[in-house]
Amino acid sequence: MTVADPILETRELAKRYRRGVWALQGIDLEIPSGGITALVGPNAAGKSTLIKTWVGFERPTRGSVRVAGIDPWKDRSAALAHLGYVPQSPALYDGLSVEDHLDLARQLRPSFDRDYARSRLAQLDIPADRGARDLSGGQQAQVALAIALGTRAPILLLDEPLASLDPLARREFLHVLTDAVRSDGATALLSSHIVTDVEQACDRLVVLGVGKVLLHDTVADAMSAHSISSSEHPGAVASFGAPDGSRIWLVRGTGERPATLDEVVLGYLASGRSTATPAAAA
Amino acid sequence: MTGALTWARLSYRQQKWELLLVVIGVVGLTAGMVWFATTLTALREASPECLAGLSPGFASPAEEGPPAACQAFLTEYYGLENWASNLTTLAWVAPFGMGVVLGAPLVAREIDGGTAQLAWSLSRSRVGWLLRRIAFVTLLGLGLLAIIAVGSELLTAAIFPDRTLGEDFVWFGRRGVPIVARGVGAILLGVLVGAVIGRVLPAVLVSILVIGLAFTGMSLALDQVNRAEATLRPMYAGPGVPQQFDVAGMQVDFGIERTDGQFMTYTEAFERGLNPNFTDENGQVFESEEDLRSGDPIGRDAMLVIPGEKYPLLVLRDSAVAVAVGLLALALSAAVVVRRRPA
Numbered sequence: 001m002t003v004a005d006p007i008l009e010t011r012e013l014a015k016r017y018r019r020g021v022w023a024l025q026g027i028d029l030e031i032p033s034g035g036i037t038a039l040v041g042p043n044a045a046g047k048s049t050l051i052k053t054w055v056g057f058e059r060p061t062r063g064s065v066r067v068a069g070i071d072p073w074k075d076r077s078a079a080l081a082h083l084g085y086v087p088q089s090p091a092l093y094d095g096l097s098v099e100d101h102l103d104l105a106r107q108l109r110p111s112f113d114r115d116y117a118r119s120r121l122a123q124l125d126i127p128a129d130r131g132a133r134d135l136s137g138g139q140q141a142q143v144a145l146a147i148a149l150g151t152r153a154p155i156l157l158l159d160e161p162l163a164s165l166d167p168l169a170r171r172e173f174l175h176v177l178t179d180a181v182r183s184d185g186a187t188a189l190l191s192s193h194i195v196t197d198v199e200q201a202c203d204r205l206v207v208l209g210v211g212k213v214l215l216h217d218t219v220a221d222a223m224s225a226h227s228i229s230s231s232e233h234p235g236a237v238a239s240f241g242a243p244d245g246s247r248i249w250l251v252r253g254t255g256e257r258p259a260t261l262d263e264v265v266l267g268y269l270a271s272g273r274s275t276a277t278p279a280a281a282a
Numbered sequence: 283m284t285g286a287l288t289w290a291r292l293s294y295r296q297q298k299w300e301l302l303l304v305v306i307g308v309v310g311l312t313a314g315m316v317w318f319a320t321t322l323t324a325l326r327e328a329s330p331e332c333l334a335g336l337s338p339g340f341a342s343p344a345e346e347g348p349p350a351a352c353q354a355f356l357t358e359y360y361g362l363e364n365w366a367s368n369l370t371t372l373a374w375v376a377p378f379g380m381g382v383v384l385g386a387p388l389v390a391r392e393i394d395g396g397t398a399q400l401a402w403s404l405s406r407s408r409v410g411w412l413l414r415r416i417a418f419v420t421l422l423g424l425g426l427l428a429i430i431a432v433g434s435e436l437l438t439a440a441i442f443p444d445r446t447l448g449e450d451f452v453w454f455g456r457r458g459v460p461i462v463a464r465g466v467g468a469i470l471l472g473v474l475v476g477a478v479i480g481r482v483l484p485a486v487l488v489s490i491l492v493i494g495l496a497f498t499g500m501s502l503a504l505d506q507v508n509r510a511e512a513t514l515r516p517m518y519a520g521p522g523v524p525q526q527f528d529v530a531g532m533q534v535d536f537g538i539e540r541t542d543g544q545f546m547t548y549t550e551a552f553e554r555g556l557n558p559n560f561t562d563e564n565g566q567v568f569e570s571e572e573d574l575r576s577g578d579p580i581g582r583d584a585m586l587v588i589p590g591e592k593y594p595l596l597v598l599r600d601s602a603v604a605v606a607v608g609l610l611a612l613a614l615s616a617a618v619v620v621r622r623r624p625a
Contacts, residue, residue, distance in 0.1 A: 055403055057624055077406040085403035087625075091396035095295045104292050107285060108404040108411065147400065 084148035117150030138169025227255030385472020463601030530590030
């Protein structure tokens with residue numbers, strides 16, 4: 001899928017780690033400006049690696065990446081100016097309070113909007129004077145998100161921030177994210193392996209499996225274009241096990257019933273010879 | 283200025299426990315040195331007659347020796363002096379300890395704890411981040427080392443009140459500027475090890491090895507360079523008169539001054555097939571009794587001594603090399619931080 005003016009872009013991106021494992025294999029991806037894109041895939045699909053190449057944390061083995069047209073390995077400073085980043089686990093300093101983190105962000109990035117971040121946290125009743133180590137996992141994730149939002153960057157990259165959160169904290173996190181993205185007109189890329197949580201929040205969907213892009217579409221189109229068949233179907237994308245133990249087929253086109261987003265993702269992961277099962281992906 | 287203070291506050295909070303540990307250690311050590319300095323000075327002033335005729339810092343009596351009534355005093359005095367000497371050994375170790383305790387965890391903890399991901403995604407320049415990250419801790423560490431350096435000078439002056447310490451190699455490296463300069467090298471080497479390894483405990487352990495090896499190598503190399511500053515002194519000033527010991531100088535080596543003016547150690551003499559086993563009362567060295575009888579020496583006993591006047595030069599050289607090692611380590615740290623993954 002190509003878009004007119006991508007804000008995040010990869011071309012033939014491949015990444016191999018030292019031990020010889022290919023995390024990404026020839027990724028061509030263009031993320032348009034605006035809205036939230038979900039980057040979905042099982043563990044070890046390459047989601048984090050892909051995000052980290054945009055942040056400039058991973059150097060591509062082959063191919064190229066662009067952030068607002070800038071190669072982060074050639075001009076890291078300019079690329080980072082466009083980015084706000086939330087790491088996989090909330091990477092906060094144990095010895096610092098919430099307010100200290102905002103001061104630190106201001107020190108590191110002079111354009112950091114401390115008041116904006118502070119007001120976001122105040123809305124969530126997160127005490128500014130509380131030490132990071134005394135916050136719950138959900139609160140730590142919110143602090144990390146507030147720091148990313150405080151950068152006022154046009155692009156937000158969120159690397160599985162929901163993974164360790166309970167359902168309520170996940171919902172609250174997504175609410176804050178969608179609210180901020182819609183009010184600021186930013187572009188967010190949210191990686192997750194929890195499909196149901198991103199269904200409501202995200203506009204677009206990228207399914208990544210075994211280091212390849214298996215599906216890239218809007219959430220609405222991905223759901224309307226697919227259906228489920230309980231028997232083998234000539235237009236099937238793939239078959240996979242249903243929760244009741246039966247085998248079902250994801251069909252591009254008309255089948256017996258509409259597919260859920262979860263089933264669309266599972267079908268494409270199965271087509272990518274992923275070992276994902278419904279339980280693992282859910 | 284406000285920004286610098288904010289950064290100092292944040293830096294302190296990120297490394298509070300190490301800094302407190304180091305500050306307590308430095309305060310304790312310096313207080314100990316000051317106490318010994320004042321106590322030894324007070325003892326000396328209270329009983330000057332007991333130390334008259336004794337070389338400062340040496341218990342060897344001169345011609346007559348101290349009065350018998352001074353025995354208890356001298357036991358106490360030299361006991362305290364021995365303890366004080368141990369404190370200067372701690373002053374010598376302090377810069378290396380700073381490198382391990384303060385330097386190694388600085389970047390390693392950021393990578394180990396994952397906070398480098400936050401910092402490096404916010405900071406436009408990783409080199410800029412590194413310089414700011416290490417600035418407060420390094421400056422504080424060097425300030426503390428400066429306190430130790432001054433304390434150690436005070437203690438040395440108290441023990442050797444009659445000597446000109448600016449031109450004296452007594453306790454070289456255990457007092458004054460070299461302590462601070464070695465701190466620069468050790469802390470920045472620690473930072474480099476931490477940046478490469480990226481885990482706190484392994485970085486601390488490896489930094490002990492790296493800092494130890496680096497400064498041992500540096501010391502051995504400087505010994506060779508400094509040898510050029512040494513002058514040759516015969517062991518005997520005249521027939522049966524031993525040369526007066528140069529307490530301010532640094533004894534580099536002992537050996538034989540050949541008749542052609544060249545110096546060789548006894549080991550080198552044996553390696554060259556010479557047999558310097560016979561000496562006369564003038565310190566002349568012979569290969570055989572026959573040579574001894576015929577007065578045909580191969581040379582005379584001599585030592586290589588760097589005179590005390592060279593002390594400022596060697597301090598400068600030692601300090602410059604330590605700082606250069608530190609700056610090289612900093613440059614390498616920057617290269618590592620720019621290229622490495624944050625976690």
